[in-house]
Amino acid sequence: MATAPSGSVLVLTSPHDVTTDLVLRILAERRVPVVRLDPGPDLLAGAALTASYRTGDQSGTLRTPSRELDLTGVRSLWTRRPSPFEGPAGPDPADRRFAVSQSVWGVGGILASLPGAHYVNHPWNNRAAEHKPAQLAAAQRSGFPLPSTLITNDPDAAREFIACQTGGVVYKPLWNTPYKVHGQASQVWVREVHAHEITTAVASCPHLFQAKVEKAYDVRLTAVGNRLFAVRIDSPDLDWRRRQSLMECAPIAIPPQVARSVHAYLADFQLVFGAFDFAVTAAGQWYFLECNPNGQWAWQPASITDSIARAIADQLHKPPAV
Template structure:
């Protein structure tokens, strides 16, 4: 193993990145962890120059420096959005320059392996594109409606049991505290003019008996069944009440999952499925930066995922 470093781009609190870094440390691979949105430009300095092979120069974060032309891999996890404490107009300008400057260089490093490429992750975060891709590769997809038309929403909700879910899983402050917006049942009578204020995603509610989290790294598939208390629609709202068990992924689905990732240029994906009583697996979404280290009762799978990610980050690209 040579001394080429791995860059880990994520925020300060990221338990999944922590276990990957521990695996890289075990393999004696140099790691530089930083949060571009928070560390740049206050703590981080980049000096990148074009060369015959691509970008060269250095990135320094605190007292640590890496040679950009020697970066082995970029593990792009969950970095903060680029911010600045300047005035409003200057802040917008600086944030865009930082994202396209630092982010652009990090996305164009010579001989660098990406898990996954930041631009591929950004494309894959659009749920409409995910649902269309899932249907194309042969996965079961619940009937879905994206609309800002209250009448369309009412008709859809009246036609079958329906849930509403946000199109983007960002945080939402409630009383000054960050909170998640979970998927929740919605009836036709609950739909009002507020729907017209933004795009909304409505889906036919799958009569599920459990959920499944499928983590795919390259062509390796790791699967865990998640059981929540009866009546819970979104298991993320009941972490303390969940049980987990390792299960096998149906063989016919493995190729579909790999094809899904390939369609977006991803090398990692955390898929969520709703499982019905007849063992039907219904695609809900794929998080291109999803979590997996919290699957408590499936520790062997957690270790295998971690080892597989370590293998990919340490793999040398020939170009």
């Protein structure tokens, strides 16, 4: 079994994540050692994770079928798109749920506590920054213009809010929860909503309603450390993600105030990476919509995609902290 050299980069993602390959090729060109792990399935298929803690000392190893990695020598950890923990197959659902829970807290805790590692992003910071209410509060603190937004499970409050927004209101889910209709996977897109559509079903859980921005176009801004990359998105759809084959993208300059607010937002959540979405009006006002701390980026024009990949590689290539 080979020993992974000190200063290795540890990447947590599924084997089907082709976006990761763009960055790993750059690291390979630079001769930066990389260990790729999908903790959920890999730890059920022969990989082993061990950590020891005692007064004045911490140690740990990750052993895969092909190599062994000293966790105290990890240069950086990139949390990309690891598969969810599913637990071992077995007849007892309670045992499986127990194993999944122990994996989330045990494996997650070990990998989130590597001494000296540079995180892109730290998984706990990712999780904190995924909550849309927290995003909106941080965006306010960072100086972004925001569309008026209401999060409520009160149908009357929702109807009143919609009635007060003369330009219309959209609904968007608070989390991209897997959803099926007649057994088929379905996506809940951002869509316009009217007061007469609000029923008592709103009381079943919080819903996010937001004033519709009269936008000229959308912008996706990808931040990697202090480097920012933005593309203008022209789409016939309210939610450009719905039919990406119909959208057009082109690089766009970033107003200085937007750049300052982006850096303030990243600092607020202690993020290295963030994928920001804006709606831009004809007057040039950039309205903050959301920030995915682990958003996709390889769909952008080739020049932007390559620049983002190199910026992430630069982050992962940073010298280990002393």
